[in-house]
Amino acid sequence: MLFKNGWQKVIVTSKVIITNSDGDLLVLLRGETAPSRPLKWDLPGGLVEKGESPLEAGKRETEEEAGVKPNSLAILDVDYTVYRDGFKYPIVSFTYTCSLDNCSGDVRLSYEHKEYKWVSRDEFIALDIPEKYKTAARLLQ
Numbered sequence: 335m336l337f338k339n340g341w342q343k344v345i346v347t348s349k350v351i352i353t354n355s356d357g358d359l360l361v362l363l364r365g366e367t368a369p370s371r372p373l374k375w376d377l378p379g380g381l382v383e384k385g386e387s388p389l390e391a392g393k394r395e396t397e398e399e400a401g402v403k404p405n406s407l408a409i410l411d412v413d414y415t416v417y418r419d420g421f422k423y424p425i426v427s428f429t430y431t432c433s434l435d436n437c438s439g440d441v442r443l444s445y446e447h448k449e450y451k452w453v454s455r456d457e458f459i460a461l462d463i464p465e466k467y468k469t470a471a472r473l474l475q
Contacts, residue, residue: 345425348391349379350407351471352400354434358452359471360441361461362399365448373448375461377429388428396432400450401442404432411470429470 352360361375368374378400382391389407397403407430415425441450453461459468 343423345423346382346388346391347379347425347427348382348388348395349377349427349429349467349470350392350396350404351377351410351429351431351467351474352396352402352404352434352437353431353474354452356452358454359458360400360434361451361453361458361463362443362447363449363451365446368446375463376447377463377467382428389430392428392430396437397439399444399446401444402434402437402439404430404437406436407432410473411466413466413469415466427466429467431470431474 354360360378362378364371364374364376366372378396379392380395380399382388386394389409392407393404409428410431411429413427413429415427416422417425443450455471455474458471
């Protein structure tokens, strides 16, 4: 295990599944220079910064990456894995959900992404996307 200042290193991430009025999910295509999973579909979200809650990170990352600001988020799933870049340390992933009607702004991509699209839940589950997010999508009502 990796330790920093006597503490085990833990990565905490926050992702957001945004749904539109048709029940479709927003996915973003990562750019070719993305540090992980380049040119793969993904959800808005990222790392939780120091002093920030996973909920705050989900809101911040969604606004930064997709241009929409969630007014509120509902927790959908929490996943725990032990793996990253060949090192073995814990990753705790929070997945939230929000309807587009509960967001302000229009979808607008950041420099980190090439395109976006709306997909059905079944289309989302068929994408090359981490299994933990497919599991979360299956929990949507």
